[in-house]
Amino acid sequence: MIRLKNISKSYGKSFNISKLNLHIEKGKLTSLLGPNGAGKTTIIRMITGLSSYNEGEILYDNEIFNRDSNHLKKKIGVVNQHINLDKELSVYENLIFAGKLYGLKGNVLKERVTHQLAQFNLEIHKDKLVKKLSGGMKRKLMIARALIHFPETIFLDEPTVGIDLVSRKQIWNEFIRLKNEGKTIILTTHHIEEAEYLSDKVILLNDGIIYSKDTPTNLINDLGKYTIEWFEGEVNHKFFTTLEKANIYSNKLNVVYSIRKTTLEDVFYQFTKKKVN
Numbered sequence: 001m002i003r004l005k006n007i008s009k010s011y012g013k014s015f016n017i018s019k020l021n022l023h024i025e026k027g028k029l030t031s032l033l034g035p036n037g038a039g040k041t042t043i044i045r046m047i048t049g050l051s052s053y054n055e056g057e058i059l060y061d062n063e064i065f066n067r068d069s070n071h072l073k074k075k076i077g078v079v080n081q082h083i084n085l086d087k088e089l090s091v092y093e094n095l096i097f098a099g100k101l102y103g104l105k106g107n108v109l110k111e112r113v114t115h116q117l118a119q120f121n122l123e124i125h126k127d128k129l130v131k132k133l134s135g136g137m138k139r140k141l142m143i144a145r146a147l148i149h150f151p152e153t154i155f156l157d158e159p160t161v162g163i164d165l166v167s168r169k170q171i172w173n174e175f176i177r178l179k180n181e182g183k184t185i186i187l188t189t190h191h192i193e194e195a196e197y198l199s200d201k202v203i204l205l206n207d208g209i210i211y212s213k214d215t216p217t218n219l220i221n222d223l224g225k226y227t228i229e230w231f232e233g234e235v236n237h238k239f240f241t242t243l244e245k246a247n248i249y250s251n252k253l254n255v256v257y258s259i260r261k262t263t264l265e266d267v268f269y270q271f272t273k274k275k276v277n
């Protein structure tokens with residue numbers, strides 16, 4: 001379990017996290033969702049030792065984690081939001097280099113690299129220089145690289161940006177496989193359907209403050225399981241706990257409408273609208 005206790009951090013006057021408390025459960029996939037600038041990357045950077053904080057402590061299984069906790073860092077894999085591959089090296093060389101940084105060598109290193117190339121459909125590109133890869137391929141390589149040492153805890157900061165739908169779904173399967181192996185995964189994404197599909201828990205945050213933490217199903221049920229959607233100058237939504245209540249309401253509408261199941265995207269949209277406006 002990862003625990004943030006009373007974490008405070010500020011970037012001058014522009015952004016402030018004050019006494020943040022958070023538990024991230026072991027073996028689960030937890031998503032951090034929030035609008036641009038909510039603080040998702042800042043939180044991930046603090047938990048992975050890439051950013052400092054002013055106050056508080058971070059614990060991995062009751063052990064204090066700081067920027068010098070190298071033995072704990074070896075158990076972590078991080079996919080950064082920004083592409084930070086070595087673009088003058090090939091796909092294969094990037095994976096070899098990353099593996100060596102984690103102390104892998106010989107046949108073990110070669111086997112891991114071969115495994116990762118296969119998992120992310122990168123075999124045919126293995127000798128290409130990174131600078132010649134498409135954006136989606138670079139993203140896949142970022143994920144393959146972060147998992148080269150089979151980490152226990154995996155941080156994915158917008159890992160599937162720019163990846164096509166088919167590849168994205170293959171990557172989702174890989175994340176589910178990792179979760180089923182007992183890995184702890186922390187995800188940020190602007191693909192809300194990705195978070196709905198993958199997450200055990202979703203954290204909604206804005207301005208460095210956590211507003212909710214629950215399962216996708218509970219967050220959806222809290223808003224109302226059924227949505228009526230109609231257009232009257234703008235798109236309108238109303239949420240209902242039962243289909244019967246939605247039907248009664250819809251009978252009073254004199255416009256074209258649709259009734260559908262509420263999604264996590266509706267939850268996120270309502271949350272963001274309220275917090276940003």
Ligand SMILES: Nc1ncnc2c1ncn2[C@@H]1O[C@H](COP(=O)(O)OP(=O)(O)OP(=O)(O)O)[C@@H](O)[C@H]1O
Nearest residue numbers: 011014015034035036037038039040041042043081
């Ligand atoms: N190095 C920095 N120096 C100053 N301000 C920063 C720095 N990094 C981030 N910020 C500010 O901190 C706030 C939170 O940024 P952060 O990147 O954590 O948000 P985010 O939720 O990940 O956003 P996005 O969805 O756009 O990636 C923003 O207002 C941002 O401008």
